[in-house]
Every structure is written in structure tokens, then in C-alpha cells.
Amino acid sequence: xxxxxxxxxxxxxxxxxxxxxxxxxxxxxxxxxxxxxxxxxxxxxxxxxxxxxxxxxxxxxxxxxxxxxxxxxxxxxxxxxxxxxxxxxxxxxxxxxxxxxxxxxxxxxxxxxxxxxxxxxxxxxxxxxxxxxxxxxxxxxxxxxxxxxxxxxxxxxxxxxxxxxxxxxxxxxxxxxxxxxxxxxxxxxxxxxxxxxxxxxxxxxxxxxxxxxxxxxxxxxxxxxxxxxxxxxxxxxxxxxxxxxxxxxxxxxxxxxxxxxxxxxxxxxxxxxxxxxxxxxxxxxxxxxxxxxxxxxxxxxxxxxxxxxxxxxx
Amino acid sequence: xxxxxxxxxxxxxxxxxxxxxxxxxxxxxxxxxxxxxxxxxxxxxxxxxxxxxxxxxxxxxxxxxxxxxxxxxxxxxxxxxxxxxxxxxxxxxxxxxxxxxxxxxxxxxxxxxxxxxxxxxxxxxxxxxxxxxxxxxxxxxxxxxxxxxxxxxxxxxxxxxxxxxxxxxxxxxxxxxxxxxxxxxxxxxxxxxxxxxxxxxxxxxxxxxxxxxxxxxxxxxxxxxxxxxxxxxxxxxxxxxxxxxxxxxx
Amino acid sequence: xxxxxxxxxxxxxxxxxxxxxxxxxxxxxxxxxxxxxxxxxxxxxxxxxxxxxxxxxxxxxxxxxxxxxxxxxxxxxxxxxxxxxxxxxxxxxxxxxxxxxxxxxxxxxxxxxxxxxxxxxxxxxxxxxxxxxxxxxxxxxxxxxxxxxxxxxxxxxxxxxxxxxxxxxxxxxxxxxxxxxxxxxxxxxxxxxxxxxxxxxxxxxxxxxxxxxxxxxxxxxxxxxxxxxxxxxxxxxxxxxxxxxxxxxxxxxxxxxxxxxxxxxxxxxxxxxxxxxxxxxxxxx
Ligand SMILES: Nc1ncnc2c1ncn2[C@@H]1O[C@H](COP(=O)(O)OP(=O)(O)OP(=O)(O)O)[C@@H](O)[C@H]1O
Ligand SMILES: [Mg+2]
Numbered sequence: 001x002x003x004x005x006x007x008x009x010x011x012x013x014x015x016x017x018x019x020x021x022x023x024x025x026x027x028x029x030x031x032x033x034x035x036x037x038x039x040x041x042x043x044x045x046x047x048x049x050x051x052x053x054x055x056x057x058x059x060x061x062x063x064x065x066x067x068x069x070x071x072x073x074x075x076x077x078x079x080x081x082x083x084x085x086x087x088x089x090x091x092x093x094x095x096x097x098x099x100x101x102x103x104x105x106x107x108x109x110x111x112x113x114x115x116x117x118x119x120x121x122x123x124x125x126x127x128x129x130x131x132x133x134x135x136x137x138x139x140x141x142x143x144x145x146x147x148x149x150x151x152x153x154x155x156x157x158x159x160x161x162x163x164x165x166x167x168x169x170x171x172x173x174x175x176x177x178x179x180x181x182x183x184x185x186x187x188x189x190x191x192x193x194x195x196x197x198x199x200x201x202x203x204x205x206x207x208x209x210x211x212x213x214x215x216x217x218x219x220x221x222x223x224x225x226x227x228x229x230x231x232x233x234x235x236x237x238x239x240x241x242x243x244x245x246x247x248x249x250x251x252x253x254x255x256x257x258x259x260x261x262x263x264x265x266x267x268x269x270x271x272x273x274x275x276x277x278x279x280x281x282x283x284x285x286x287x288x289x290x291x292x293x294x295x296x297x298x299x300x301x302x303x304x305x306x307x308x309x310x311x312x313x314x
Numbered sequence: 315x316x317x318x319x320x321x322x323x324x325x326x327x328x329x330x331x332x333x334x335x336x337x338x339x340x341x342x343x344x345x346x347x348x349x350x351x352x353x354x355x356x357x358x359x360x361x362x363x364x365x366x367x368x369x370x371x372x373x374x375x376x377x378x379x380x381x382x383x384x385x386x387x388x389x390x391x392x393x394x395x396x397x398x399x400x401x402x403x404x405x406x407x408x409x410x411x412x413x414x415x416x417x418x419x420x421x422x423x424x425x426x427x428x429x430x431x432x433x434x435x436x437x438x439x440x441x442x443x444x445x446x447x448x449x450x451x452x453x454x455x456x457x458x459x460x461x462x463x464x465x466x467x468x469x470x471x472x473x474x475x476x477x478x479x480x481x482x483x484x485x486x487x488x489x490x491x492x493x494x495x496x497x498x499x500x501x502x503x504x505x506x507x508x509x510x511x512x513x514x515x516x517x518x519x520x521x522x523x524x525x526x527x528x529x530x531x532x533x534x535x536x537x538x539x540x541x542x543x544x545x546x547x548x549x550x551x552x553x554x555x556x557x558x559x560x561x562x563x564x
Numbered sequence: 565x566x567x568x569x570x571x572x573x574x575x576x577x578x579x580x581x582x583x584x585x586x587x588x589x590x591x592x593x594x595x596x597x598x599x600x601x602x603x604x605x606x607x608x609x610x611x612x613x614x615x616x617x618x619x620x621x622x623x624x625x626x627x628x629x630x631x632x633x634x635x636x637x638x639x640x641x642x643x644x645x646x647x648x649x650x651x652x653x654x655x656x657x658x659x660x661x662x663x664x665x666x667x668x669x670x671x672x673x674x675x676x677x678x679x680x681x682x683x684x685x686x687x688x689x690x691x692x693x694x695x696x697x698x699x700x701x702x703x704x705x706x707x708x709x710x711x712x713x714x715x716x717x718x719x720x721x722x723x724x725x726x727x728x729x730x731x732x733x734x735x736x737x738x739x740x741x742x743x744x745x746x747x748x749x750x751x752x753x754x755x756x757x758x759x760x761x762x763x764x765x766x767x768x769x770x771x772x773x774x775x776x777x778x779x780x781x782x783x784x785x786x787x788x789x790x791x792x793x794x795x796x797x798x799x800x801x802x803x804x805x806x807x808x809x810x811x812x813x814x815x816x817x818x819x820x821x822x823x824x825x826x827x828x829x830x831x832x833x834x835x836x837x838x839x840x841x842x843x844x845x846x847x848x849x
Contacts, residue, residue, distance in 0.1 A: 061654050082728050114653045116837045117594065119792050123834045126785060131826035188419045189428040195405060195416050200366065202403040206413075207391035207420035207478050216426070246781060250661055257658060291669035299661025301655045302647055 019050050021175060028168055035163035041275045048133070048256040048267030049174075049181060050224030055253075056262030057185055058217045059197035060109065061167070064125030064251055065225055067097040067105070072226030072245030073233040074132060081233065085151030087234045091227060097224020102219035111216055122246070125305050129244040143309040144240035159235065166235035173231055177224055182264060184220070185244035193217055201210065254293065257305065317376075318343045318512050319364070319395065319482050326356075326363055326536075333359040335536035336373070341482060343549070345512045349525045351533035352556075357516045360402055361484050365397045366390050377482070383390065392421070394481035398488055400472045400489035400516075406460035410451050410470050413459065414442045417477035442477070443549040449503050462541075465496025473501060482512045489519060501525075568815055573702035576810020577710035580766030580803050582783070583790040584717060585637075585758020587802035591791045592734040596651055596656040599663035600762055600787055601780030603633045605671065607763025608775035612680045622685050626767050631730065633763020638756035645755065646748065658794065664780050674775040679776040706768055713761070714803050721799060731756055749757040789829070793836050 027038055047069055054060040076087075076092035084090070105124050109117055132139045139145055152158045159165045184190055195203040196210050204210050233239045242248065251274070259270025281289040319341040328335040333356045341347055347411065351357055361369040362558045364375055366387040374383045377395055379429065385393075405413055418441050419425045446452045447521055454462055489500050501522060507513055517523050523544075530547045532540040540553050547553055586600040607629035611733045613630060614620040640663075648659050721727040733740040733747045741747050767773065773783075789809055794802030809829065814827025 055654075061657070063657070072489070106646065108834060111838055115590075115594070116687075116792070118596065118653065118657065119788055120834055120837050122785065122788070123830045123837070127827060127830045127834070130824070130830065134824050134827065183356075183426045186431055187428045188415075188424055188430055190390050191412060191416055192420070192425045194408065195413075198404055198405045198408070202399075203385040203416075204366065204367075205391060205397060205403070206417045206474065207388050207418065208425060209388045209420075211386075213426070225439070246784075251656075285673065287669040287673040289669075290665045291673070293671060294662040294665025294667075297658050297665065298644070299662075301651070301659030302644065305655070305658075 001131045001190045001280075016263075020265070022179060024171055025285035028164065028171070029233050032162035032164065037275060037279055039163050039167040039170050039235055040232075041271050042167060042174045043228050043235070044255055044275060045268045045271035046123065046170070046226055046231065047137040047228040047252045048251075048259065048269060049178060049264065049266075049272050050228060051252050051256050052261055052264065052267045053181060053185075053217055053221040053224065055105020055256065056266065057190065057193045058214055061114055061118055061213065061254070062109075062121040062172065063246070064121035064123070065221075065252055067121070067125035067128050067228035067247035067248070068102060068222040069232075069248060069252075070125070070128060070132065071101050072098045072229030073239045073243040074145065074229075075226070076140065076233040076238040077148055080148045081145070082149055082304065085149055086152055087150055087169065088148075089269035090234060091230045094230035095223045095227045096234075098229070099219045099223035101226075102181060103215065106218040109218060110211055118202060122249070123260040124223060125244060125246070125249060132241055132244055139239070139241075142237060142241060145233075146238065148239075150234050150237055158235060159237075163235070170231045173227060178264070178268075181224070185264065189213070189216075215285040254297065257297075260305075289293075316343060316379075317341060318345075318378055319514075321364070322374045322376070322378075324360075324363055325371050326368060327360055327371050327386075328396065332536050334363060335371070337538050338373075338538070339531065339538060341512050341514055342529075343512055344510050346526055346528045347512070347513065348515045348517060348527035348530045350517065350520075350523060350530060351539070355533045356536040357533055359484055359536070361397055361486050361516070364484060365395060374406075388420075391478050392443075394479065395484075396475045396482070397477045397484040397487055398478035400486040400490060402467055402471060404459045404466060404467060404470060408459055409456050410446065410459060410462075410473070411455040413446055413474055414477050416443055416447075417440065417474050421479055423479070445473050445477045448500060448506070449476070453515065455523060462494065465492050465499060467505060468492055468496075468500055472500070476507075480511055482514070483507065485513060485515045485517075487516055487518065489517065489522060510516040549555045568812060568818055570588040570697060570699050571703060572814035573807060573813035574700075574752070574810070575704045575772070575814055577707050577714070578715065578769050579786060579790060579810055581710045581713055581761055582769065583762075583787040583806060584714075584762035584802060585755075585760075585762050587791050587794060588758050588789045590753055590788075591794070591802065592730075593649070593754075595645075595652050596660060597645075598657060598660040598784055599780065600666035600758075601783045602664055603666065604766030604769070604783070605636055605737065605775060605777075605779040606636055606658055607633045607673060607766035608770045608779065609766075611672065611767040611770050612682055612775060614684050615678075622682070622688070624632030625762060629767035630760040630764040633766070634756045634760030636763075637759025638752060640759075641752050641755040646751070649700070649751070664784075667780060668777045671747060676779070677777055679774045683775060684771055702771060703810060704769040705832075706722055708770075709768070713764075717799055718803075726750070726753070742842075773809050784836065785830075789833050795842050797842075 013307055051062065051065050054062060074096040075097045076090040079090040079093050108120050111169065112120070135143055136142070151260065152160055152168055153165060157165045187194070192208045195208055196205065196213055200210055229243060232243065255270035255274040256267050257270065258273050259266035259268065278289050279294070281292055317340040321337055321339045324334055324337045325332070337360065349357055349360070359368065363370045366385055369384065374381055376382065377390070377393055382390055382393065382395070416425070418439060424430065433525065443452070446455055449472060451466065451470060451473055454466060459467065468488060472485065475483060485504065488504060489497055492500060504515070504526065515523070515526055527544055530542065530544055531538060532547065532553050534556055539556065540547060540550055542550070582604050583600070585603070586597060589595045589597050610629040611622070611625040614625045615622065648656055661758055683798055684702055691698055691700050691814070707790045728742070729745045729750050732743065733750045737747050765780070786809065790802050790805050793809070796804035812829055812832070813825060816828050822830065
């Protein structure tokens with residue numbers, strides 16, 4: 001967003017950034033009540049961050065990012081039920097599996113135009129949805145994966161009813177992965193991604209191996225999405241087909257767009273606004289939330305994303 | 315002398331249009347070679363075929379004797395076949411420093427390094443500084459590219475290509491659209507390119523062409539029409555009729 | 565076997581009428597309109613309301629569904645859509661998802677979230693033995709009607725002045741304007757007709773597919789498949805794609821489980837997109 005600042009300056013830590021994290025961790029000490037919501041925010045933020053890596057930094061539009069989120073969720077759920085209740089082990093396995101899936105499907109996604117990409121990503125998510133539905137013996141099908149008993153974090157901290165442990169867990173994961181993402185986008189690798197997003201032809205003429213970079217960032221993004229899915233599964237002890245549905249992919253796209261793509265904090269800001277609004281608006285009737293969301297999107301698209309954000313920033 | 319770049323029966327058609335017609339062409343090591351031809355003759359298409367932006371409909375491309383017809387653009391760049399663009403293809407909101415860094419990093423094989431930060435101001439990588447110096451860009455390294463005067467942007471196009479350490483440099487109308495006042499800088503930069511780099515210059519400005527080139531090829535309707543040293547080409551009545559007569563500067 | 569084929573063809577024909585508007589806007593005009601299903605839903609609810617509340621006969625509801633959806637399309641095109649033609653695909657996606665959300669929420673709020681069905685007039689109910697194949701009468705009705713529509717559209721696009729203007733406008737809007745073609749109007753009418761047809765499809769499909777507020781989301785992928793597989797060089801491609809999809813869907817759900825049936829379809833979609841990005845039936849360029 002602050003594109004005119006040089007990259008070098010962009011990479012430096014500023015105090016508002018630190019403040020964001022201090023507050024986020026400070027909220028852990030809130031009296032019980034809001035931690036379940038905060039946990040959801042942290043998870044959506046991680047998911048949106050993952051989408052930002054491909055949309056904001058590499059220019060790949062996806063309508064099916066839920067594919068990796070859902071895969072991570074089911075992987076974590078099944079790990080917990082059949083292998084080990086330890087959440088960290090589940091998180092790692094889910095992340096790796098999602099990364100592998102990203103690696104595989106990147107080959108499909110890299111071909112063709114924006115338009116085919118939209119449909120291929122959507123199609124991949126739908127295929128996974130159908131598979132999850134068909135393998136109901138494993139996934140519980142439409143009833144969802146039940147009976148997960150998640151073990152204590154680090155063998156010590158039990159997941160409580162109020163979600164404090166859950167929030168601490170999700171936020172820490174988000175923080176660590178955020179730091180890694182921050183490092184990556186400001187690295188030489190990140191710089192070459194910026195080149196690719198701006199002009200592929202030019203990037204290739206500079207010697208940047210475009211496809212290989214895109215495969216790498218797509219797999220990375222998938223890994224992040226998988227981690228977010230795993231966090232959701234573990235902190236709610238439940239996985240349903242809904243993790244793979246189009247609505248999930250749309251939600252994360254919205255969250256990211258609200259916060260602004262391409263500056264890492266967009267996903268975080270978007271997740272906060274999205275969840276808080278959702279929480280408030282759907283308290284009345286669930287349709288309200290959807291209606292306002294829709295209206296917001298229409299206005300956003302009509303006015304133009306750049307212009308709207310410039311107005312807001314003033 | 316041996317050819318560093320060679321095409322064998324290279325052809326490209328767009329639907330009904332034959333943009334490149336059975337071109338067999340040689341570029342010698344360290345050459346100063348110009349490619350001229352009327353608008354729409356297929357010069358840019360030829361460059362696109364050489365650099366792998368477009369796949370040819372027929373024929374082959376050899377770089378230092380090796381068949382590169384099926385290599386991707388970036389793989390050709392890594393082997394030293396580099397081009398500039400007739401229309402600026404620069405990253406408007408990045409700085410020359412960043413743009414040049416990308417080229418240098420890629421060449422040094424560290425473009426995939428995700429741990430190393432992009433160089434801080436104090437230690438601008440030496441190579442980037444050297445390239446910037448050579449093309450008179452040192453004082454604008456930190457400005458947004460789209461704020462540079464057009465002549466500087468054209469210089470950056472060439473500088474970026476140069477940063478890829480070419481053995482063959484394809485310059486597609488490097489001075490096109492540059493106002494007279496800024497032209498000199500570009501001409502000097504081109505004249506000062508190291509002699510071991512083979513240069514293929516595409517240009518409509520005949521002064522520049524005849525100053526620079528020791529060999530000239532003429533492309534008409536996608537086909538090689540004539541080739542020879544400048545004196546021969548200038549004297550060729552066919553060339554005069556087809557090309558020079560048609561409103562060229564010469 | 566023959567019955568499944570027959571049902572599949574009927575379903576496919578229906579899909580074609582539902583999706584052909586999108587085949588033009590997305591396929592020809594290159595506009596990503598994920599809200600296309602909302603117009604179909606509007607048509608469906610027109611039928612439900614007219615029949616349930618006012619006892620209007622089914623046949624009279626069909627033109628009404630077409631007209632309401634077409635008017636809605638025209639209105640939205642003139643006020644909103646036309647500003648979006650030149651935007652990026654991401655903006656178009658956001659815009660049309662937004663419209664879907666509004667449509668879904670509003671429908672849900674005013675008409676309730678449950679699935680609505682209609683009772684067909686008795687002469688359209690039941691099955692008959694034709695040439696040894698047991699066919700549903702309503703499905704035959706759909707095949708005949710939609711087949712006629714497809715034929716009419718093909719002729720309209722290829723033979724009429726409007727058709728050639730549309731093709732010129734889609735090919736290169738600037739050149740078309742230079743030739744004196746009112747590009748904006750041509751697009752608006754096209755959009756309205758496409759929306760109207762979707763509405764008609766929704767009306768016809770109420771009995772077979774059921775109608776509920778989630779309809780636009782539920783069928784979005786099917787419409788996209790028709791366009792993606794059918795390609796962008798006319799409406800014969802989407803027509804064949806619809807038939808293929810209809811048959812594959814019915815057969816897949818019959819012979820495999822319903823989940824695996826869906827699976828097969830999506831895999832085919834991805835394969836087509838990856839290996840024949842211009843559509844299965846497009847002439848290679
Ligand atoms: N991608 C393309 N698709 C279709 N036709 C093309 C394409 N690229 C070039 N052409 C056609 O090929 C021919 C050669 O074009 P090209 O740009 O190579 O000419 P040029 O010699 O570089 O012209 P100029 O001196 O104006 O730069 C032209 O007729 C052009 O219209
Ligand atoms: Mg040219």
C-alpha cells in the first residue's frame with residue numbers, strides 16, 4: 001500500500017506494528033467472555049494472511065482457498081482422533097500436508113488466465129469437498145468429524161471452555177507465521193515476487209524463474225491456510241464439511257479485501273473488522289450480516305478499491 | 315569468427331499474418347549489428363522469438379551453438395541472451411535500486427533466498443552501484459521509477475538488461491521517443507558497451523545505426539531482405555527503394 | 565439406461581437455458597458475473613408466488629418469470645453492471661459476489677429460507693412410454709421448449725442484425741462504436757435477455773431443482789462449468805456442454821454415489837480448463 005516508500009524502509013519495524021502485537025497478546029488477560037471470538041479472529045487473520053501471500057504479493061486470484069484450510073482442518077482432526085492428541089503434532093502435519101497439496105495443485109493454477117484460475121481454484125476446493133463428503137467413514141460426511149479429544153498444549157495447558165488457551169495458541173501460531181511471512185516478503189525472494197506481480201514478462205526478462213517462484217509461494221500460502229484450518233479444528237474440537245465450502249473461500253477473500261491486500265496487516269485488520277461486524281450484525285438476524293456484506297462489496301467494487309481506501313486513510 | 319547467436323529457418327505466423335518468414339540469421343561474437351526495417355516488418359516479433367516470449371511456428375534458435383528453441387525466457391537470460399523492450403516495461407512503483415537488485419540477485423542465483431533482506435542503503439550491493447554508475451543512474455537509485463525523466467527510464471531499461479550480464483544484448487529501439495536533449499546519454503551508453511558483448515540494435519534512426527553498426531540486416535515483411543556492411547547496405551538500390559525511400563531518417 | 569439418458573438431456577437443456585446468458589456475458593463479453601444465478605432464482609420465485617398466492621396457471625407464469633428477470637437484469641445493467649465491464653476480474657468477482665449476498669439475504673429475509681416447490685398442472689405430470697422408453701411428460705416438455713429456445717438463440721445470434729451487432733461489439737467495442745453500433749444498448753439488451761432466460765430457466769427448474777435462497781450459490785459452479793467447457797465461440801459449445809453436464813450429472817449420481825458423481829464432474833472441469841482452456845468444443849485457434 002505504501003508503495004512509494006522504498007522496500008528497504010518497508011522492511012523496518014515501526015512502533016505501531018509492535019503496538020498491534022502488544023495489544024493482541026494483552027487481550028489474553030481480559031476477563032473470560034471474548035476469547036472464543038478472539039480465537040476465531042486470529043484464525044481468520046492467519047487464513048487471510050495466507051491468501052495475501054498469493055493475491056497481494058503474487059497476483060494470483062483464488063476462489064477456492066478453502067481447499068487448503070479444509071484439508072488442514074481434516075488432517076488435524078484425523079491426527080487427533082487416530083494418531084496423537086497432541087495439538088502441535090497435528091498442526092505440523094496438517095501444515096505439511098496442505099503445503100504438499102499446494103505444490104500439486106499449483107501446477108494446475110499456474111496455467112491459463114485469471115479467469116481459468118478462478119474456476120480451477122474453485123474446482124479444486126469442490127473436488128476436495130466431494131471427496132470429504134464421500135469418505136464419510138473417515139470424515140463423518142455431512143455430520144462432521146466428531147469425538148476429537150485434543151490433548152493439552154505442550155502437555156500442560158488444557159483447552160478451557162472460555163477459549164483462553166485456544167486464543168493463546170492461535171495467536172502465538174499467527175504471530176510466528178506472521179514473522180516468517182514478514183521476513184519472506186521483504187527478502188530477495190519477496191522482491192522477485194513483487195516483480196512477477198507487476199509484470200511477468202519483465203520479470204522473466206530479468207531472469208526471474210516465474211513459474212518456480214509462483215509454485216513456491218503457492219505452496220507456502222497453502223501451508224499457512226492449512227495451519228489456520230488445523231487451529232480451527234483443534235480449538236473447536238470439531239470439523240464439518242463447511243470448512244471446504246465456497247462460503248469459506250469467499251469470506252477470507254472479503255476479509256482480506258476489507259483490510260487491503262498486499263501489506264501483510266491487511267489480513268489482520270480485515271479479520272478483526274469482519275468478525276466483529278459479523279458478530280454484531282448477525283446477532284439480530286443472520287441475513288443482516290450477509291446483506292450488509294454484500295452491499296459493502298458492491299459499493300467497494302463500484303467505487304474502486306484503491307479510491308475507497310484512500311478516502312478512509314485520510 | 316563464430317556465431318554466438320544463430321537462427322535456422324525461423325518462422326512465426328499469427329493466424330494469416332506471416333510475421334517472421336524463414337529467417338536464417340547469424341550474430342557474431344562481440345558484433346555491433348543493426349536490424350532495420352519498416353514499421354511492422356517483424357523486428358520486435360523476431361526479438362520475441364529469440365528470447366522465448368513467443369514460441370516459433372518453425373525453425374530453431376542456437377545460442378553459442380546450443381539449441382535453445384524450447385527454453386523458457388528466464389533460462390535464456392541466465393545463459394546470457396538478454397533484451398530491452400521497445401515500450402518501457404519497468405516496475406513503475408519500484409526504485410531503480412530494487413529493479414537492478416532483482417536482476418543481479420537472479421544472476422547470482424540468490425533470487426530464491428527468503429532469509430536475506432533486500433540490501434540496506436549503506437551497503438548497496440557493489441554490482442548494482444557499478445551498473446548504475448555506468449548508466450548515469452547513481453543519483454536516482456532511490457526514486458520511484460515512474461518519476462524519472464523518460465530518458466532515464468530508457469537508460470534504466472538498458473541498465474537492467476546489462477545487469478543480467480549478457481553475452482548477447484538485443485536492444486529494441488532504445489532511443490525511441492526520447493527527446494533530443496536526453497538522446498546523447500543513451501547513444502553514449504550504447505557506444506560504451508563492452509566489446510565482448512554482442513549487440514543487436516533495432517533502430518529507425520539511421521544516424522545512430524550507421525554510427526554504431528559494422529553490419530546491418532534489413533527485414534521486410536518478416537523476411538531477411540538484405541545484409542552487409544553499412545556501405546553496401548547504404549548503396550543497395552533495392553534497400554533504398556524499399557526502406558530508405560519510405561520516410562526513414564537516412 | 566435410456567431413461568437416465570433422457571432425464572440427463574432434459575436436465576442439460578434446462579442448464580443451457582439457465583446458463584446461456586452467462587455464456588454471452590462471461591464467455592463473449594469476458595465479464596465475470598457470479599450473480600447470474602440470482603436472476604434464475606428471481607424467475608423461480610415469481611412462479612412460486614404467482615402460483616401459490618394468486619393461483620396463476622403455470623404456463624402463464626413462464627413469460628412472467630422471463631419478463632421480471634429481464635427487467636431486473638436491465639435495471640441492474642443500466643445502473644450498476646455497466647460500470648464494471650472495464651474493471652479487473654477481481655473487482656468483478658467482488659461486485660458479483662456482493663450482489664449474490666444481497667440477493668440471498670433479501671430472499672431469505674422476505675420469503676423464508678425453506679425450499680419451495682410447486683405443483684405442476686396435471687397434464688404435465690406423470691410418465692409415458694414412448695418408443696419403449698419410460699419418459700416423464702414434464703421433462704419432454706422441457707426438452708421441446710428448451711430445444712426450441714436454443715435453436716432460436718442460435719439463429720438470432722447468427723442470422724439477425726442484432727446478432728451481428730452483438731458479435732461486432734464483443735469483438736472490439738471501439739471499432740463497433742466507430743461503425744455506429746450503439747454498443748451500450750446492445751450490451752444492455754443482451755444482458756436483459758440473458759437474465760430473462762435465466763429467469764425462465766429458474767421457473768422451469770422450480771419443479772426439478774427446487775428453489776431456495778441458496779440457489780444462486782448452489783448452481784454457480786454449474787453455470788461456470790457450462791461456460792468453461794463450452795468455450796467462448798458462440799452458443800453451440802455451451803449447448804453441448806450443458807447436455808454433457810446434464811447427462812454426466814444424472815448418470816454419475818445414479819451409477820456412483822451422489823458425492824462421487826459431483827467429484828467426477830469437477831475433475832472433468834479442471835481437466836478441461838487445464839488442457840483445453842478455450843473450451844472443449846472450441847475450434848483450436
Ligand atoms: N501478438 C500478435 N498477434 C498478432 N499479430 C501480431 C502480434 N505481434 C505482432 N503482430 C503482427 O506482426 C507484424 C510484425 O510486428 P512487429 O511488432 O514485430 O513489427 P516491428 O518491425 O517491430 O514494427 P515497429 O517498427 O513498428 O516496432 C505486424 O503486422 C503485427 O501486427
Ligand atoms: Mg517493434
